[in-house]
Amino acid sequence: MKLSGGDKVLSVTIYVLLCILGFTAFYPFWNAGVVSFNLGTDTMKGGITFWPRAFSLENYEVVFKDKRLIDGFVISILRTVIGTVLTILATSIFAYGMTKRELIGRKFYMIACIFTMYFSGGLIPSYLLIRELGLMNSFWVMVIPGLISVWNMIIFRAFFMGMPAGLEESAKIDGSSNWGVFFRIIFPLSGPVLATLSLFTAVYHWNDWFAPGIYISNVDLLPIQTKLQQILNSNIMNEQMSKMDSSASSHLNQMRSVTSKSLSMATMMVATVPILCVYPFVQKYFVKGVLIGSLKE
Amino acid sequence: MSQTSIRTARETYSKPNGIVRLLRQWDIQLMVLPALLFIFLFSYVPMYGVLTAFQDYSLFKGFLGSPWVGFKHFEMFFNAPVFWDIMRNTLVISLLKLIVGFPAPILLALMLNEIGNRTFKRTIQTISYLPHFLSWVIVSGFVLSLLSTDNGSLNILLQKLNLIEEPINFLSMPEYFWGILVTTGVWKEIGFASIVYLAAIAGVDPHLYEAASMDGASRFRQMFTITLPSILPVVIVFSILAIGNLLNAGFEDILLLGSNPILRDVSDVLDTYVYRIGIENSRYSYATAAGIFKAVISVGLLAGANYVARRSGNSLW
Numbered sequence: 001m002k003l004s005g006g007d008k009v010l011s012v013t014i015y016v017l018l019c020i021l022g023f024t025a026f027y028p029f030w031n032a033g034v035v036s037f038n039l040g041t042d043t044m045k046g047g048i049t050f051w052p053r054a055f056s057l058e059n060y061e062v063v064f065k066d067k068r069l070i071d072g073f074v075i076s077i078l079r080t081v082i083g084t085v086l087t088i089l090a091t092s093i094f095a096y097g098m099t100k101r102e103l104i105g106r107k108f109y110m111i112a113c114i115f116t117m118y119f120s121g122g123l124i125p126s127y128l129l130i131r132e133l134g135l136m137n138s139f140w141v142m143v144i145p146g147l148i149s150v151w152n153m154i155i156f157r158a159f160f161m162g163m164p165a166g167l168e169e170s171a172k173i174d175g176s177s178n179w180g181v182f183f184r185i186i187f188p189l190s191g192p193v194l195a196t197l198s199l200f201t202a203v204y205h206w207n208d209w210f211a212p213g214i215y216i217s218n219v220d221l222l223p224i225q226t227k228l229q230q231i232l233n234s235n236i237m238n239e240q241m242s243k244m245d246s247s248a249s250s251h252l253n254q255m256r257s258v259t260s261k262s263l264s265m266a267t268m269m270v271a272t273v274p275i276l277c278v279y280p281f282v283q284k285y286f287v288k289g290v291l292i293g294s295l296k297e
Numbered sequence: 298m299s300q301t302s303i304r305t306a307r308e309t310y311s312k313p314n315g316i317v318r319l320l321r322q323w324d325i326q327l328m329v330l331p332a333l334l335f336i337f338l339f340s341y342v343p344m345y346g347v348l349t350a351f352q353d354y355s356l357f358k359g360f361l362g363s364p365w366v367g368f369k370h371f372e373m374f375f376n377a378p379v380f381w382d383i384m385r386n387t388l389v390i391s392l393l394k395l396i397v398g399f400p401a402p403i404l405l406a407l408m409l410n411e412i413g414n415r416t417f418k419r420t421i422q423t424i425s426y427l428p429h430f431l432s433w434v435i436v437s438g439f440v441l442s443l444l445s446t447d448n449g450s451l452n453i454l455l456q457k458l459n460l461i462e463e464p465i466n467f468l469s470m471p472e473y474f475w476g477i478l479v480t481t482g483v484w485k486e487i488g489f490a491s492i493v494y495l496a497a498i499a500g501v502d503p504h505l506y507e508a509a510s511m512d513g514a515s516r517f518r519q520m521f522t523i524t525l526p527s528i529l530p531v532v533i534v535f536s537i538l539a540i541g542n543l544l545n546a547g548f549e550d551i552l553l554l555g556s557n558p559i560l561r562d563v564s565d566v567l568d569t570y571v572y573r574i575g576i577e578n579s580r581y582s583y584a585t586a587a588g589i590f591k592a593v594i595s596v597g598l599l600a601g602a603n604y605v606a607r608r609s610g611n612s613l614w
Contacts, residue, residue: 007516014408018421021405025424025484028439031450035442046448090332097328104319104326109333116336118596121343122588123568124575129343132359148335178324207432210549214576229434232441233556261447268438275430283423287492 029272036060036269040262059266062258069267072224075139076206076271079223083143083205088198090147092190095156096182113150130215141215142208142223152197159193160186195285199278206274224271231267235260350586356579363582370586379565387566391546393479399539401487403532406494407520425488437553440481444468468554471563478550478564493535497528537606541599544591548572567591 030050035043039054047053063069097103098110120126126145135141163186171181187194209225216222222230319326350370352363374380405425412418428436443450444467452464467473505523514522546566555564565573567587575584 004515010515010517011411014411015417018408018412018417021487022421022424025428025488027450028443029427032439032442043448047453048448049450049453090335093328094332097325097332100322100325102322102325103329104315104322109329112333112341113336116340118599119344119592120340121346122585122592123571124581124585124588125343125346125349126339127576128346128349128354128360128581129339131356145339148332148339150336153332178328182328203430207430207434209432209434210552225432225434228438229553232434232438232553235441261442261445264438265442268435272431272435276427279427279430280423283426286426 032265032268035262036265038262040259043262044259058258059262060270062263063266063270068219069224069227069270071220072222072227073270075221076223076225077274079139079142080202080205083146084198084202086143087147087149087152087201088194091149091152091197092156092187092194093182094148095153096160096186098153098157099160100178113153117150127214135215137216137218137221139221142205142212145211146204149201152201155197156190156193159190163189192285195282199282199286202278203275224267228264228267228271231260231264235264347585347589349582350589352582354582354585356581366582370583371590373583374587374590379570382562383565383567383570386563387544387546390475390478390551390566391543393475394482394546395539395543397479398483398486399536401483402490403494403528405487406491406498407524409491409495410498410524411516411520422488426492427488428485429489431485433549433553436481436485437550440477440554441468444477469557469559471560474555474560474563478547478554481554482547482550493531494528497531498524501527533606537599537602540602541595543598544595 031048034050034052035048036059037055037057038048038052039056040059042048042054042056098106100106103109121129130136130141130145135144167185167189168181171185176184207225209223209229212222212226213229216226346360349360349363351365351367352360353366353369354360354363409418409421412421444452446452446464446466449464451467452461455461456464465473467477501524505527506519509519509523544567546568548566548568551564551566551569552572555561555569568591571584571588571591574580574587
């Protein structure tokens with residue numbers, strides 16, 4: 001089919017617009033990456049956009065030698081792995097129980113769950129609850145409150161209910177208990193939904209900086225994202241301070257080639273890389289996951 | 298006499314009482330009850346906890362020992378000098394986000410749909426979905442770096458184009474804050490939000506396009522006469538959800554990008570106010586009252602939007 005003149009104009013316009021969009025989506029990453037690989041003192045001279053001018057790994061050396069940042073990284077990994085495994089396990093067991101027609105109180109349970117999707121106590125009552133439970137300043141405050149997700153339960157449940165009933169029946173005839181059926185048949189056959197929801201849960205755990213920020217004051221327990229937020233925040237302060245007292249800060253900067261900007265860029269890259277690594281492999285799953293989620297809305 | 302005893306015997310046999318049936322299915326109850334207890338503890342207990350808004354809560358006296366004060370905190374909140382500023386910021390920011398952020402992914406989906414080259418389409422999709430998976434901390438780091446006066450890329454660009462002489466300190470000027478906030482939000486979510494619309498577009502019957510092009514409709518025309526009307530139900534459902542979220546002007550993004558106290562007049566919204574007063578200043582009861590105020594209006598907005606939508610035949614529930 002030949003394109004008419006108007007269609008050609010449209011097509012070209014769209015290609016151009018999408019190229020601009022793609023560029024603006026990509027540039028911040030690229031620029032942050034370039035700055036992180038550039039010598040800090042050189043970056044201060046300005047003009048760093050697409051390519052490092054004075055290539056250097058020094059920023060990363062400083063990041064990887066900083067015990068606080070490494071600790072934060074370890075905490076983030078621990079939190080993400082433990083949080084994701086426990087959440088997915090607990091939520092899927094819950095969801096499987098909720099698929100059972102003979103379950104007494106199923107309807108009531110379901111309403112009680114859905115109600116929490118529309119109403120919540122809000123920030124302060126939850127905060128006070130965590131305080132009264134004695135979870136403040138503990139690693140588990142990052143894992144326990146999010147252990148059961150109603151949203152994920154509903155998606156799991158829809159997936160389980162779509163599985164052929166014969167699978168379960170034959171296992172029952174072979175003498176499996178309900179728990180046996182779940183762990184030996186249902187769970188192993190739920191690959192796609194497990195992948196999608198694990199991805200979303202893991203991303204949530206990796207990215208969450210707010211909850212640890214308010215519940216944890218012990219610096220050794222803070223994940224990398226919260227530490228990064230504190231670094232960026234102090235950078236803003238420094239920028240403001242340096243306006244008032246520029247001589248002092250420039251003196252400080254002369255002493256080393258790593259600046260606060262180059263350092264925070266390197267830290268940001270380190271905190272982003274895990275997501276960039278997983279992302280391409282799970283892309284096909286999350287598109288599916290979003291659609292399941294939106295159908296249920 | 299014998300008949301009735303047989304009947305009751307059969308009834309007890311075929312329909313054992315509730316407790317017995319419950320005990321018999323202990324295994325599946327064990328799957329759900331711990332989770333429900335959990336939901337009770339972490340969702341329903343805080344809902345009950347909102348009653349602290351009617352107390353003078355103190356950490357030492359606890360929930361049970363704190364005195365009741367009625368609507369005192371609500372009155373204080375409504376009469377607070379910042380109340381109208383906060384309301385204005387909340388409404389303006391969320392309306393701006395709605396007006397710009399809601400059509401943007403639809404437009405992106407429409408444009409992606411016109412792309413024939415699969416590799417190009419895939420690349421744009423992959424790049425534009427990615428920011429959704431980054432934390433707001435990282436995104437705010439990007440913004441701080443791009444807008445920095447200390448050789449931020451935007452200032453470099455504007456200076457090269459001779460539009461400005463001196464670098465502008467974008468993040469400490471109140472007039473730029475709303476724009477920065479909305480742009481960043483769109484940048485982060487446009488790709489991911491377009492997934493749903495792309496799926497809806499994929500479901501449109503291809504015969505419609507064939508028939509339209511036979512009749513001589515241009516691609517541009519087809520976009521508005523076929524694609525858009527076909528995905529309208531999806532658009533309506535999502536717009537209802539967006540209206541229900543109207544008071545969620547943003548939280549993490551405003552905390553991170555608007556942390557500069559100079560910006561407070563334009564950056565403080567209900568959620569950040571609750572956080573600042575409640576957690577940072579420990580005025581728990583007062584902050585809870587502000588939170589309740591927000592929740593009540595949100596529910597009202599959602600119900601109202603749904604009512605309008607039901608009139609048009611596209612209800613949520």
